Amino acid sequence: MLYKQDDLEIAISTMHQENLEFLFKMFSNDSWKLHSILIVNQTLGIPLVSNYKNIRVLNIEEFGLSKSRNLILKQAKGKLILLSDDDVVFLPDFKTTIIEAFNSFMELDVIRFQFLKQGILAKNYPKESRSELNWFQILDTSSVELVLKTESIEKFxxxxxxxxxxxxxxAMGEEAVFLADLKAKKGKLGFVPETILRHPNDTTGTKSTSKEIYQNQSAVFYRIFKQKYVLWILLKLFFDVKQHKIKVQQLKSLFSEAIKGKKAYVNHTKL
Structure with a gap:
């Protein structure tokens, strides 16, 4: 059975919202009225309320992006779930793009799309559609690029x-861990080179220091690759030097920070 436009639900994770005005910037020409939207608002203050039939709101007092995403996975009603932040701007034909992609690649459980930053593609994406992603592409995935099949979430x-x-x-890496778990359970993750949104703001990774990035990334590597995590630390160091993200003089100290991150993760999961 082919998917229809009404099968897509847009799931937005946000914090401390008291009204729906943030939607005006996310959708062009008041098109937010035409979409099925689920909002998880994490707040200790005034709850967010919707008087629109197409917009459901869940206010929760727990914080954490992954907690918000997990509530979305439990409460979503659409056959397809688009994971979104509250600061993206959807392109006019994003819904058509997504539906056509899933109807073209019916075997896929999750599809990764593209987004723009400052008017250009945010990353060095593959040029053609793919029915499987390698580890480098999985580790480079952002949650706002993902659309999920609800039935696959339940199945796996x-x-x-x-x-x-x-x-x-x-503070980062939840997407890679999620997709690694999908891969481990033999789920199918693909990519379609179509752009669905603009993301104007910096991500957590771009706001973090090199020390923080390596501590967090090492925990992600250990969670996914276990004892092979050191190889991935070394690969990251190599590519970061090659791309001039870090200096050669930083290699020793950042490797040490990565080991600290792995140890912190091990100690944390023992609690």
């Missing part, structure tokens, strides 16, 4: 690891 009993993500013990 998937959830986000709440040790990872903004507001958690390790």
């Amino acid at each position: 009993n998937l959830s986000f690891d709440e040790d990872f993500g903004l507001g958690a013990s390790f």
Whole structure:
């Protein structure tokens, strides 16, 4: 059975919202009225309320991006779930793009799309569609690029690891861990080179120091690759030097920070 536009639900994770005005910037020409939207608002203050039939709101007092995403996975009603932050801007034909992709690649459980930053593609994406992603592409995936099949989430009993993500013990990497779990359960993750949104703001990774990045990334590597995590630390160091993200003089200290991150993760999961 082919998917229809009404099968897509847009799931937005946000914090401390008291009204729906943030939606006006996310959707062009008041098109937010035409979409099925689920909002998880993490707040200790005034709850967010919706008087629109197409917009459901869940207010929770727990914080953490992965906690928000997991509530979305439990409460979503759409056959397809688009994971979104509250600061993205959707392109006019994003829904058509997503539906056509899933109807073209019916075997896929999750599809990764593209997004723009400052008017250009945010990353060095593959040029053609793919029915399988390698580890480098999985590790480079952002949550706002992902659209999930609800039936696949239930089939594989998937959830986000709440040790990872903004507001958690390790502030990044929740997408990679989620997709690694999907891969381990023989789920199918693909890529379609179509752009669905603009993301104007910096990500957690771009705001973090090199020390923080290596501590967090090492925990992600250990969670996914176990004892092979050191190889991935070395690969990251190599590519970061090659791409001039870090200096050769930083290699020793950043490797030490990575080992600290792995140890912190091990100690955390023992609690």
